[in-house]
Amino acid sequence: MLQEKIAALFILMIIFPIATFGQGNAYQGEKLYELKCGRCHFAYNPQKYSPEEWKTIVYEMGPLSGLNEKTEKIILDYLQQEASVKEKGELPTSPVLAGYVYTEFFSSQGSTDTFDIHYLNIALAGRLHSKLSYHVEFEFEHGGGEAEPPFIEQAYMDVWLLRNMGIKIGAILTPFNRFDEFHGPLENLLVTRPQMSREIGVSAWKEVGINLHGNIFIHDDFYLNYDAYVINGLGSGSRLRSSRQYRDNNDAKSFGFRLSSVITDRWEAGASYYRGAWDDDGNLNLSMYGFHLLGKIGAFNLFAEYARSTSENPIPIEEGKADGYFIQASYLVEGKFRPTVRYGTLDYFDAANLLGRSPRDTHTKITALGLNYYLTRAIVFKLEYDIIQDGDNLLALQAAARF
Numbered sequence: 310m311l312q313e314k315i316a317a318l319f320i321l322m323i324i325f326p327i328a329t330f331g332q333g334n335a336y337q338g339e340k341l342y343e344l345k346c347g348r349c350h351f352a353y354n355p356q357k358y359s360p361e362e363w364k365t366i367v368y369e370m371g372p373l374s375g376l377n378e379k380t381e382k383i384i385l386d387y388l389q390q391e392a393s394v395k396e397k398g399e400l401p402t403s404p405v406l407a408g409y410v411y412t413e414f415f416s417s418q419g420s421t422d423t424f425d426i427h428y429l430n431i432a433l434a435g436r437l438h439s440k441l442s443y444h445v446e447f448e449f450e451h452g453g454g455e456a457e458p459p460f461i462e463q464a465y466m467d468v469w470l471l472r473n474m475g476i477k478i479g480a481i482l483t484p485f486n487r488f489d490e491f492h493g494p495l496e497n498l499l500v501t502r503p504q505m506s507r508e509i510g511v512s513a514w515k516e517v518g519i520n521l522h523g524n525i526f527i528h529d530d531f532y533l534n535y536d537a538y539v540i541n542g543l544g545s546g547s548r549l550r551s552s553r554q555y556r557d558n559n560d561a562k563s564f565g566f567r568l569s570s571v572i573t574d575r576w577e578a579g580a581s582y583y584r585g586a587w588d589d590d591g592n593l594n595l596s597m598y599g600f601h602l603l604g605k606i607g608a609f610n611l612f613a614e615y616a617r618s619t620s621e622n623p624i625p626i627e628e629g630k631a632d633g634y635f636i637q638a639s640y641l642v643e644g645k646f647r648p649t650v651r652y653g654t655l656d657y658f659d660a661a662n663l664l665g666r667s668p669r670d671t672h673t674k675i676t677a678l679g680l681n682y683y684l685t686r687a688i689v690f691k692l693e694y695d696i697i698q699d700g701d702n703l704l705a706l707q708a709a710a711r712f
């Protein structure tokens with residue numbers, strides 16, 4: 310019995326395909342595409358990619374699909390024609406690829422001279438719907454490996470409620486002051502980061518949560534930019550910088566906001582606030598506030614930030630406190646050379662040695678002198694010398710490209 314059924318099945322499996330012989334060759338455009346390219350996965354929406362991208366994809370997938378010269382041309386013509394309809398403005402958009410890579414060299418008396426492939430970041434972004442866009446960014450820091458596995462720097466959907474108001478949902482860079490968003494190598498005009506931004510407001514501070522953001526226009530030359538967020542928040546690291554975390558160590562959520570005013574697109578001044586419990590039980594609060602100022606007048610560039618943090622400790626230990634500022638001025642000469650000077654301070658005090666926090670009482674002042682050479686707007690070579698009060702001076706070099 311069983312053998313007969315199997316034999317019958319075999320015969321059907323041979324007859325049915327033979328009965329469909331020739332159909333594929335008769336199909337044109339859409340049908341041929343659905344047939345050949347819809348075999349292993351659904352046939353992707355032709356508007357998902359640009360005509361140029363379809364060329365790459367069909368050459369990649371063609372050999373898998375058994376295309377000959379004729380069928381390949383029919384499918385490619387069909388896809389390119391459909392794709393160019395989208396180029397007249399339809400959604401979803403093709404993902405945009407961007408990123409940066411940079412390598413540094415550091416030399417100072419007190420530590421080993423070292424080359425460092427500091428970051429390789431790759432980002433993808435696009436719009437899937439008139440009300441939804443996305444942005445994902447992968448980060449490989451210090452070459453990856455066990456100690457620094459690849460990381461998700463940002464990965465969020467932006468749900469657009471209005472043209473100028475959206476909610477980011479996912480992993481975001483926390484909007485506290487501005488430096489955090491400017492830590493990329495073309496945005497940060499020096500090699501090093503201001504020591505205050507490394508510790509308070511904590512560049513690069515990736516968090517998971519939701520962030521309502523947008524602009525309010527008051528005049529053609531004046532608008533307000535706002536962010537208001539709820540996130541997992543900083544945890545119980547040995548210091549502020551090491552208390553960044555993706556998950557949460559307590560039930561208490563943290564919240565914050567940033568409000569900036571932008572005048573004539575040349576000046577921006579803003580204030581930021583953050584508050585949330587840092588300990589595992591969720592009883593001890595950490596709060597931070599900050600101010601930032603950005604100015605861009607012709608080739609001249611000014612950037613200054615101040616931040617202060619207070620973190621409650623278990624009684625009777627006194628509160629931890631940190632504050633600092635930096636002020637940076639830069640001038641772009643002939644679009645090629647950029648001398649920059651930055652002066653920055655950080656005063657950091659934390660007496661707690663309970664709960665895994667290290668006691669700390671440090672005061673640093675750094676004057677950083679930099680000179681950048683731009684081969685193009687997206688390729689930079691930097692040279693920096695830091696004069697560090699009560700510490701070893703530092704020489705830093707960086708080669709960076711954005712793609």
Ligand code: HEC
Nearest residue numbers: 345346347348349350353366367369370371373374376384
């Ligand atoms: C034999 C099975 C097979 C056939 C036939 C096939 N694909 Fe694919 N396709 C795949 C697989 C598997 C992936 C996922 C590749 C990966 O993730 O590395 C894929 C991925 C894709 C992607 C996503 C982008 C990418 O490169 O990962 C597109 C677009 C695509 N195929 C288009 C096509 C087109 C157009 C055709 C027809 C010319 C086709 N495919 C035929 C197996 C197939």
